[in-house]
Amino acid sequence: MEFDIEVDARGLNCPLPILRAKKALASMQSGQVLHILTTDPSSVRDFQAFAKQTGNECLEQSEGEGEYSIYLKRR
Secondary structure: OOOOOOEEOOOOOOOOHHHHHHHHOOOOOOOOOOEEEOOOOHHHHHHHHHHHOOOOOEEEEEEEEEEEEEEEEOO
């Protein structure tokens, strides 16, 4: 999937991946896509709740080899 900004939050635990994503989203324009890489298993659930709470759209989530890839579309 194409994205505009990538946040590498691998090795960080909650709430740091969310905080890094929030900071990146603040600098983005509506409709742009943020790609987050994380190793925290709870991030999948956390980002679903974050997207719902903030109105941003969770486009895709995937897991491979202990890494999680999340795509959020800026509202």
